[in-house]
Amino acid sequence: MSGTRQANIPLCEMPTQWYNIVPDLPEPLPLPMDPESGPSRLANLPKMMIGECLKQEMSQERWVDIPPGIQELYAQAGRPRPLFRAVNLEKELGTPARMYYKGEFFSPTGSHKVNTALAQAYYARQEGFERLTTETGAGQWGTALAYAASLMGLKCTVYWVRAVYSWKADRKALMELFGAEVLASPSPRTRAGKALYDMDPNHHGSLAIAISEGMEDASSDPKAVYSLGSVLNHVLLHQTIIGLEAKKQFDRFGDYPDVVISCVGGGSNFGGFAIPFLHDVLKQGKKIKFIAAQSQSTPNLQAEYRYDFADHAELTPMLKMMTLGHRIESPPIKGDGLRYHGCSPILSLLRHTGYIDTVAYPIDEKHVFERAVIFVKCEGFLPAPESAYSIACAIDEALKCKETGEKKAIAFNISGHGFLDIPGYRKVLDIR
Ligand SMILES: Cc1ncc(COP(=O)(O)O)c(C=O)c1O
Numbered sequence: 001m002s003g004t005r006q007a008n009i010p011l012c013e014m015p016t017q018w019y020n021i022v023p024d025l026p027e028p029l030p031l032p033m034d035p036e037s038g039p040s041r042l043a044n045l046p047k048m049m050i051g052e053c054l055k056q057e058m059s060q061e062r063w064v065d066i067p068p069g070i071q072e073l074y075a076q077a078g079r080p081r082p083l084f085r086a087v088n089l090e091k092e093l094g095t096p097a098r099m100y101y102k103g104e105f106f107s108p109t110g111s112h113k114v115n116t117a118l119a120q121a122y123y124a125r126q127e128g129f130e131r132l133t134t135e136t137g138a139g140q141w142g143t144a145l146a147y148a149a150s151l152m153g154l155k156c157t158v159y160w161v162r163a164v165y166s167w168k169a170d171r172k173a174l175m176e177l178f179g180a181e182v183l184a185s186p187s188p189r190t191r192a193g194k195a196l197y198d199m200d201p202n203h204h205g206s207l208a209i210a211i212s213e214g215m216e217d218a219s220s221d222p223k224a225v226y227s228l229g230s231v232l233n234h235v236l237l238h239q240t241i242i243g244l245e246a247k248k249q250f251d252r253f254g255d256y257p258d259v260v261i262s263c264v265g266g267g268s269n270f271g272g273f274a275i276p277f278l279h280d281v282l283k284q285g286k287k288i289k290f291i292a293a294q295s296q297s298t299p300n301l302q303a304e305y306r307y308d309f310a311d312h313a314e315l316t317p318m319l320k321m322m323t324l325g326h327r328i329e330s331p332p333i334k335g336d337g338l339r340y341h342g343c344s345p346i347l348s349l350l351r352h353t354g355y356i357d358t359v360a361y362p363i364d365e366k367h368v369f370e371r372a373v374i375f376v377k378c379e380g381f382l383p384a385p386e387s388a389y390s391i392a393c394a395i396d397e398a399l400k401c402k403e404t405g406e407k408k409a410i411a412f413n414i415s416g417h418g419f420l421d422i423p424g425y426r427k428v429l430d431i432r
Contacts, residue, residue, distance in 0.1 A: 007252040008082040015244040017063040018237045021275045024282050026353045030320035041317040052123040056234035073118040081106050083249035088378035097401040102413040111416030113144035116238035120227045121148035131155040131224040133217040135210030138337030139171040141229030146180035159185040159213040163204035163332035171420040185210040192313035207340045212313035230266025231344045239272025257411035263389035264292040265337050267344030273413040292358045293393035298330045299360035300343040305352045322348040334424035335385035368392040369428045384416030
């Protein structure tokens with residue numbers, strides 16, 4: 001199905017395999033490793049992670065079958081999701097560029113995070129676990145996992161970065177409607193959290209701290225397993241459903257992107273959208289410009305490429321990634337899902353080898369939110385604050401085309417909706 005404004009594929013054409021880019025990377029992906037001292041974090045992984053996810057994490061298999069049970073869950077969650085041509089936005093900007101956005105905001109919980117939440121909850125259930133523990137920043141991942149756990153009959157405990165927990169009461173209520181237990185992080189519940197909580201009960205927290213709490217919680221309960229919402233190879237793998245669908249939808253439009261843009265925190269949204277197109281660049285010689293939209297609060301893709309921990313309490317193995325340091329203190333923002341110290345090892349390697357450009361927008365977020373308003377007025381969908389970064393970057397690129405007269409096709413993913421983020425819009429845009 002396609003018209004001038006929207007293309008979609010029927011359910012029977014939804015991809016049945018995820019794409020694993022690891023065997024196609026321009027250099028071998030450096031393996032996780034243990035720090036020089038202390039207990040082996042690598043040896044602890046099988047006790048901490050969902051077995052199938054750990055297997056996928058290390059996999060060199062290029063195409064990984066999506067089990068029929070997960071395909072059904074994807075269908076229930078409304079996949080395939082449409083690709084739109086932003087006709088009104090193009091007119092408003094007066095750009096010769098063709099602008100396309102993928103509608104990941106058509107999601108029961110509001111974002112792309114359900115694509116891996118459903119897979120992880122499905123595998124956890126198969127492996128006999130009864131409870132999932134996790135971190136969340138924006139709250140989108142926590143809600144997605146709460147939803148997936150609920151569908152799979154599992155319990156769910158969410159450690160939520162306090163800076164965001166404090167202003168998203170309705171999103172907390174949504175997680176609780178799905179049956180999850182939701183705690184502000186750092187919390188007094190875990191050793192990792194308590195040490196910081198005791199120093200400052202209003203500590204605004206970070207994803208790195210919340211990850212430590214989720215891991216510690218799971219490790220003390222044999223019926224629980226820890227589930228991570230971004231960064232790791234298997235998470236990006238599950239998210240490739242986004243870009244794989246988008247490629248089929250581009251075929252229906254009879255077009256192909258020159259520029260692929262999305263926002264990056266830990267990298268699952270950007271990776272999910274861009275990796276299937278990166279395949280074409282690496283294997284078929286296509287030329288695409290990839291741009292990761294970030295915040296100056298944590299521009300991890302502009303940082304050092306080195307081994308670092310993924311969490312604050314150093315419970316994870318060390319990952320080779322672009323990192324600002326796992327204990328960095330960064331200012332909270334309204335797009336707080338982007339505030340993470342390190343970027344996925346896969347994307348870090350691709351950035352290091354020159355395949356990905358980045359832009360980091362100022363912490364006051366005015367530019368980003370003002371661009372999002374232009375989009376809302378033309379296209380009608382309210383993006384999540386994180387997705388507003390993708391929109392800002394796409395508009396900036398389209399305006400460059402206006403200056404140069406280039407007729408590029410610009411593709412961006414709108415990873416989530418902003419219906420539960422209105423207080424953030426009000427604050428940044430001073431709406432009374
Ligand atoms: C809507 C949305 N988009 C993007 C992100 C960024 O995370 P990641 O880089 O893992 O996609 C988040 C994180 O919470 C999010 O909620």
